Amino acid sequence: MIVDSYRFLPRSFRPFYEGKGSFPGEETPVWAPFEKRLQASRIALLSSAGLYLKASQRSFDLVREQDNPEWGDPSWRSIPAGVAAADIAVAHLHINDEDVLADPEIAMPAHLLDQLAAEGVIGSATADHLSVMGYQDRSLQAWREQTLPDLVAKLRDQQADGLILAPV
């Protein structure tokens, strides 16, 4: 079964995504071999749903995006794996956030990953997962220059053996 990548996309948006090819300079394969057994590996999650902690973190900046529609907040948030759904907020202007708020696991399945660790399917999950807001300036310059080094440092610091990214 082959997934239809455009099934849920308004038809007029399709040309913005289809047939665009790779970003300039990003044609060549990149490959980091996964060398351990899953049972001995530590796994991290990254969501682009704009998740943040209601009580202690700032929202992604949606006000500036309203003023400048081509801009998206390039910052990131660290989300503790054990956080309760009720403590998570969503800052993303491009999706209906009701389902993610009702069950953040559909964007960042942190509790399920912990359960798989408890069952021995994986070795462990990282203590913190990563949250970004996926709507970005087309150049992705801010992500690359400011956010990426932080994300990589955080993953290394937590000794993550692999990362599951889920754009929304």
Place this chain on the structure above:
Amino acid sequence: MLARWIEAAGIPTVIVTMMPAVAEERRAPRIVGVEFPFGHPFGMPGDKAMQRRVLELALSVLAGASAFGTRVDLDIEWPVPLRDAYKAWQPKEASPIVKKLLATLGRA
């Protein structure tokens, strides 16, 4: 692109995406495709069995893919009629860029 850059930094990645054809074009290293509405990469809210199938497939592709560009699509049909699901995922208010595009089209 984050997947490529993080992979290039030495950390293996897999991307779970509603648009696997686009992830292939953008040259992501490992891809899991799901035919779900936007905002729902791991499936239906509250449906632990569906979420588990997605996560387990992502883990097996992450750990087991033997070559760059590996793509595996998950054979689960979204359990909501297309017309309803198509409407449901979209924001109640159009995003700023969509508003801007619509305004541009309106002036044309």
